[in-house]
Amino acid sequence: MKKQWLSIASITVLAILCALFFVYELPYYIYKPGSADALNPIVKVEGGYESEGDMHLVTIQGGQATPFYYLMAKLRDYHQVVPIEEVYHDGISQEDFKQMQLMMMESSQEASTVVAYEAAKAEIEIQYNGVYVVSVIEDMPAAKVLQTGDRIIEIDGMGIAEANDLIDFVTTKQVGDRITLTIIRGEEQMKKSLTLAELPENNKPGIGIQLVTDREVNEEPELTFSSGDIGGPSAGLMFALEIYDQLTEEDLTKGHQIAGTGEIDYEGNVGRIGGIDKKVIAADREGNEIFFAPNEGGREDSNYQTAKEVAENINTDMKIIPVDTFDEAIQYLQSLE
Numbered sequence: 001m002k003k004q005w006l007s008i009a010s011i012t013v014l015a016i017l018c019a020l021f022f023v024y025e026l027p028y029y030i031y032k033p034g035s036a037d038a039l040n041p042i043v044k045v046e047g048g049y050e051s052e053g054d055m056h057l058v059t060i061q062g063g064q065a066t067p068f069y070y071l072m073a074k075l076r077d078y079h080q081v082v083p084i085e086e087v088y089h090d091g092i093s094q095e096d097f098k099q100m101q102l103m104m105m106e107s108s109q110e111a112s113t114v115v116a117y118e119a120a121k122a123e124i125e126i127q128y129n130g131v132y133v134v135s136v137i138e139d140m141p142a143a144k145v146l147q148t149g150d151r152i153i154e155i156d157g158m159g160i161a162e163a164n165d166l167i168d169f170v171t172t173k174q175v176g177d178r179i180t181l182t183i184i185r186g187e188e189q190m191k192k193s194l195t196l197a198e199l200p201e202n203n204k205p206g207i208g209i210q211l212v213t214d215r216e217v218n219e220e221p222e223l224t225f226s227s228g229d230i231g232g233p234s235a236g237l238m239f240a241l242e243i244y245d246q247l248t249e250e251d252l253t254k255g256h257q258i259a260g261t262g263e264i265d266y267e268g269n270v271g272r273i274g275g276i277d278k279k280v281i282a283a284d285r286e287g288n289e290i291f292f293a294p295n296e297g298g299r300e301d302s303n304y305q306t307a308k309e310v311a312e313n314i315n316t317d318m319k320i321i322p323v324d325t326f327d328e329a330i331q332y333l334q335s336l337e
Contacts, residue, residue: 026065029087030073031080033278034059036259036286039242046221048246053253055242056288057227057235058261058279062087078281078310092135096148100134100210101231107212108236108263109225114217115268115326116243123220128161129153130184131211140208141194147185151214154182162213170196175205221247234273236264237292240326241333252333259283260292260321260329262303268326270294276303280310284318292329295322 038054065073065081073079088097117124130153136142152160156179160166173179173196180193196205223243227235238260245252261279262270272294283291291311296302304322311320323329 020067022066022068024066026067026070027084028065028070028081029062029084030065030069031060031062031082031275031278032073032076033078033281033285034061036279036283036288039238042226043239043242043246044224044226045243045246046223048221049249049251051245051251051253052255053251054257055238055245055253056257056259056283056286057230057238058259058283059230060275060278060282078278080275080278089138096135098229098231099148102229103132103134103212104233105227105231105235107215108233109227109239110215110217111264111266112236112239112243113219113223114266115264116240116247117219119240119268119326119330120244120247122247125218127216127218129214129216130160131163131166132214134210134212137208137210140199140206141197142207142209145192145194146181146183146207146209149185151184152181152211153184153189156180157182162215163211166211170206171204173205177205179207232273233263234261234279237262237270237323237326237329240264240268241329244330250334252330254333254336256290256336257286257288258290258292258333259286259288259318260290260323262292262294262323264326270323270325270329272296272303276307277310280307280316280318280320281314284311284314284316288318290319290321292321292323292332295324297324298322 036056036058039057040054042057064084070081073081088094114124114126130151133146133148133150135148136146152166154160155166155169175196175198177196178193179196180191182191194207196207199206261273261276263273264270276293280291291307293307294303308320311318321332
């Protein structure tokens with residue numbers, strides 16, 4: 001009977017240890033290559049033109065490590081393990097982080113829409129409604145006053161149309177000055193006073209928030225996005241290319257499978273993103289022939305240089321193309337056979 005009891009206890013302990021190996025969350029976060037999804041089902045211009053090839057949105061997968069996934073990440077190439085506080089920093093919760101990524105995605109979609117519609121000479125109208133608080137930095141003036149999702153519409157009685165309006169105003173002030181913000185939280189409008197502090201990253205006066213401009217974009221023909229819970233700003237370039245391709249009669253893809261990455265601003269400039277090594281892997285796995293990478297003006301450690309090195313390491317036939325602007329990407333695609 002005693003042996004039977006010990007056997008049951010041993011099996012129980014072993015089962016618990018096995019379960020913990022797969023489900024216990026460690027204080028680490030893992031980034032790894034994600035997917036390269038065709039944009040046709042995600043981006044739809046009403047009555048838009050179809051193409052023989054596809055533009056692809058490339059993603060990175062991320063999640064908190066368990067002992068099993070931590071071990072696998074250490075054994076595999078292009079898997080990155082970072083301390084959890086590097087992801088959920090400055091007091092940001094997992095929910096705040098998710099909302100921040102989704103807000104960045106929405107801003108990216110708006111910028112890509114403006115760039116593509118203006119390039120295609122299609123009808124578009126932009127209305128500015130203030131700025132949203134994306135995140136609040138711990139131990140800074142905004143930490144106990146503002147919340148993720150607050151919409152700022154005035155600063156010291158002056159209307160705020162976009163993020164740069166607020167940033168430009170604050171830079172005229174001194175550390176220790178008081179400012180009053182008019183915000184909308186939910187359905188309630190309220191005023192919040194804060195004292196400017198020195199920002200740790202640049203020693204300039206600030207309150208410690210990350211912003212995104214709240215724009216209402218109305219376009220004709222109508223455009224819809226179905227990106228689900230994909231977050232972040234890095235799909236901007238590929239969104240813009242897909243929208244432009246659907247708006248214009250010429251088939252930009254010319255039958256090719258095209259991927260890429262890069263944040264895009266309202267002037268069509270393509271900016272640096274994180275994790276490009278993993279995105280090259282994901283794009284190659286899906287059989288893409290072309291990959292656009294931010295050139296960053298030709299700097300030595302640019303996204304393009306990293307992407308090129310990874311492509312050489314995995315011996316892919318996929319062409320890595322450096323771009324600084326949306327127009328450069330368009331010109332390259334128009335020159336394809």
